[in-house]
Amino acid sequence: MENTGYKSFALLEKYYTDDGTSTGETKPNAISDPDYIAPFLDTISCPPVTRYYNTQQSKSVIKNDCAAGYLGSSVTLIADANQFVSYESLIDANNQAAAWLDNNAQIYANSKGTCEINSNPQNTPIIYSSLSSDGKSINVSWTASYDNPGIIGYQLYRKKSSTGEWQFHRSINDGNLTSFYDNLLDSETTYFYRIKAQYTATSWSPFSNETSQTTAENIPVCFVEGTLITIPDGTQTPIESLKLNQLLLSTEIETLNDTNDVEKLYNWSCSYLLEKRITSPIIKIRSLTADKTIVINNGLLEATPSHSQLIQRDGIWKFIPLGDVIVGDNLYSIDKEIIPITSVFINSEKRKIYPLTLSPSHTYFANGILTHNIKPIDN
Incomplete structure (x- = not known):
């Protein structure tokens, strides 16, 4: 068992109160005994092993086993905080959580998601987004109708804040790609995304719905007072x-x-x-x-x-x-x-x-x- 930092006692020894010498009598240190001595923190004799626990992470994927003419719903699998432990680093604990999400998110989505009849005859993409575990990057994904295999690419648009202006952000010149990882973002900023699909050089779908995520604040980095x-x-x-x-x-x-x-x-x-x-x-x-x-x-x-x-x-x-x-x-x-x-x-x-x-x-x-x-x- 790894050290917890607490010292415990298996036996109690009886001493004389007048001179502090031992009587030679011992008994088990049982919780039910009124003389019970609980474990106490002693990081010198029992230095605890450092444990690192993951922060909460999530991954959203689309149910992908629906029949032709149906669209799968988006399902989010969550790795709860403290679900994974590492004796190496916080990054390692979070990597365990991310690996678990990668291995199980699609299985979970196919099990828990729903299929609905495609009511999108113009093949407008449906866009989703999720925030990275450190809050600094955004993963954007999308889906289009399964009935139209002729998509040759997409154009992704982005704006900062609800009052910002939409700006062209990235061309995706592959109809089979349905995700984009956006990084180098400003902290504490809400980013909005929308996308449209391309069929020919001059043929485009309408814009998708909007999705948004807010990046985390900058974490201060330095030594504590008194250093x-x-x-x-x-x-x-x-x-x-x-x-x-x-x-x-x-x-x-x-x-x-x-x-x-x-x-x-x-x-x-x-x-x-x-x-x-x-x-x-x-x-x-x-x-x-x-x-x-x-x-x-x-x-x-x-x-x-x-x-x-x-x-x-x-x-x-x-x-x-x-x-x-x-x-x-x-x-x-x-x-x-x-x-x-x-x-x-x-x-x-x-x-x-x-x-x-x-x-x-x-x-x-x-x-x-x-x-x-x-x-x-x-x-």
């Missing part, structure tokens, strides 16, 4: 006391073309870390609140799950989200020492954080550990 940041003279300053244009001790890592684009940053790796100390000014800093943080080594580091952190795993140095680190990874200290990660916990209490941006190098030292700052969050 000590190293300045060029080697002393440390609490992150909440830092000022715009203040210089921080930074470093240039050999072979790394430093960037605040996490997609490029996460493609870098090396087997031997060489770095040169420099200084970089803060060009942006602000105060935000985070609903969840990751705590490493009982508080050595505490930041939001998406914060980019330098780690060594299997002998390879690379940057990954802090939420993906595991026990056994290594950190790199300001004294060029390797610090093993011995514990990883999720803290669900609200914490004040201070996202900051540096230039030209995006690295700095938090509590003496080399880390990376974030891609700036737009206001």
Whole structure:
């Protein structure tokens, strides 16, 4: 059984109250006994194994086993929050949920969906949409009449907000394609979609119905209040006391073309870390609140799950989200020492954080550990 962090007791031993010595008498520590001692939290002696649970996810598909002349309904299968668990990362738990949805959504739709007579003689597409698990992308899908095999493509239109103007968004030059994955979207924005089918170079169906989804807010990314940041003279300053244009001790890592684009940053790796100390000014800093943080080594580091952190795993140095680190990874200290990660916990209490941006190098030292700052969050 994995450790829960709680220490329990199988036996109770009787002691004399006057001198605190044992009487030698013992008895089972049973719940029914008035002397029962319940398990208590002791994360030092019984360090719990970190568990990551999936967030709620869903997938909508169309029942596809209806007879000719009938259209299937759209059915949504939901993977409830906490349905899947991982000892690796939140991403892994969500990937388990996504895989389960991929394997079961169509079976579920064919079992639970309904077939209705096609009342769409003009073959107008019917459009649907669903939001990705991280709330940043939208999957758009559509169906047209099964009675018309002559569709050669589609045109997808999109608008932002209910009062926005419809804009041509994408041509789909394949009549067999019935979905589109829309990403690089603005946060906290409602996107509307509609589509029309193409039969010939000049023949189009009417526009479909409209569908919409609202993207999630930007998740703040940085360290919590009280984190000590190293300045060029080697002393440390609490992150909440830092000022715009203040210089921080930074470093240039050999072979790394430093960037605040996490997609490029996460493609870098090396087997031997060489770095040169420099200084970089803060060009942006602000105060935000985070609903969840990751705590490493009982508080050595505490930041939001998406914060980019330098780690060594299997002998390879690379940057990954802090939420993906595991026990056994290594950190790199300001004294060029390797610090093993011995514990990883999720803290669900609200914490004040201070996202900051540096230039030209995006690295700095938090509590003496080399880390990376974030891609700036737009206001």
